[in-house]
Amino acid sequence: xxxxxxxxxxxxxxxxxxxxxxxxxxxxxxxxxxxxxxxxxxxxxxxxxxxxxxxxxxxxxxxxxxxxxxxxxxxxxxxxxxxxxxxxxxxxxxxxxxxxxxxxxxxxxxxxxxxxxxxxxxxxxxxxxxxxxxxxxxxxxxxxxxxxxxxxxxxxxxxxxxxxxxxxxxxxxxxxxxxxxxxxxxxxxxxxxxxxxxxxxxxxxxxxxxxxxxxxxxxxxxxxxxxxxxxxxxxxxxxxxxxxxxxxx
Numbered sequence: 690x691x692x693x694x695x696x697x698x699x700x701x702x703x704x705x706x707x708x709x710x711x712x713x714x715x716x717x718x719x720x721x722x723x724x725x726x727x728x729x730x731x732x733x734x735x736x737x738x739x740x741x742x743x744x745x746x747x748x749x750x751x752x753x754x755x756x757x758x759x760x761x762x763x764x765x766x767x768x769x770x771x772x773x774x775x776x777x778x779x780x781x782x783x784x785x786x787x788x789x790x791x792x793x794x795x796x797x798x799x800x801x802x803x804x805x806x807x808x809x810x811x812x813x814x815x816x817x818x819x820x821x822x823x824x825x826x827x828x829x830x831x832x833x834x835x836x837x838x839x840x841x842x843x844x845x846x847x848x849x850x851x852x853x854x855x856x857x858x859x860x861x862x863x864x865x866x867x868x869x870x871x872x873x874x875x876x877x878x879x880x881x882x883x884x885x886x887x888x889x890x891x892x893x894x895x896x897x898x899x900x901x902x903x904x905x906x907x908x909x910x911x912x913x914x915x916x917x918x919x920x921x922x923x924x925x926x927x928x929x930x931x932x933x934x935x936x937x938x
Contacts, residue, residue: 692894693736694759699890700737702879703861705852707739715743717925718797721830721932722749728794731822733782733815734802738764738775745775752790754780783811785818795828801928803831803904804896812899816911823935829913832928836898843867857882871898904931912936 693700701707718740722728726748732741735753737760745751745768755761758779765777780788782798783806796819806812819829848862864876877892905916913933924930 691757692892693755693757696877696892697737697757697759697763699879699892700760700763702859702881703877705850711739711743712746714740714799714926715747717927718744718799718830719747719749720925721919721930722795722828729792730795730797731785731790731793731819732797732799733780733785733819733822734798734800735764735777736760736800736802738767738777740797740799741775741777742767742771742773745773746771751775752788752793753777754782754785754788756781782806782815783818785822788822791822792824793822793827794824795830796823797830799830799832799926799928799930801832801834801896804833804836804899805894807895807897809907812904812907813911816908816913820912820935820938825935825937827935829908829933829935830930831904831908832926832930833899833901833904835929837900840870840898840900854881857884872896873898901929901931908933912938 704710729750730744732751732753735741735755738753741751741753741764753764753775761777761779768775778788803812803815806815845865846862850861852859860880862878864878866874868874872895874893874895879890881888901918909916912935914936916931916933919930919932921927
């Protein structure tokens with residue numbers, strides 16, 4: 690079981706209000722896609738559906754894929770509960786050729802998903818697979834943490850954040866253990882008040898910090914053009930976003 694299989698049922702607790710965040714993120718992504726919901730979108734790192742579900746509610750035709758079967762199961766359940774037509778399937782972003790659909794208008798990989806890939810070869814493979822699923826002229830959107838800044842400052846903790854679920858309190862924070870200049874282990878600590886007291890949960894995994902120029906170069910050599918980074922103040926999305934266009938093959 691990978692980290693996100695274990696985390697799937699608790700992932701929404703990372704957000705103050707998951708549904709509100711879903712709505713905000715979808716609005717920002719829709720704007721970056723030109724605002725026209727008559728588009729087929731492949732969300733190749735869908736997790737529990739944070740972006741896929743929000744875009745589907747706006748009218749986009751969304752297929753969400755993720756390597757975590759647990760996350761995909763949760764996303765499909767949430768789609769049914771919300772009454773939206775987003776579809777979900779288990780697939781590794783390095784093997785998107787395993788799914789039959791292609792010719793998408795947009796491919797997205799948001800919320801710092803690409804840095805889970807452990808090597809530059811993995812990253813190049815994923816970029817090529819994403820290009821292979823787009824029509825010529827289709828759009829690319831990927832987001833990461835601001836690793837240009839994080840590599841410089843090497844933060845040890847993100848948060849804590851203090852939330853309320855009605856009368857009950859919730860605390861979320863992240864601990865980062867840097868193994869070298871680029872690799873780090875992340876630890877998600879959730880403390881949640883229940884009617885019987887407090888319960889604590891812990892999840893851990895690995896990231897590789899990818900600098901903006903490095904990521905743009907990878908996609909530039911994988912069939913994308915017009916690549917540019919947009920910071921949150923310009924994009925409306927909470928992380929830096931790399932945008933691009935699928936060049937004619």
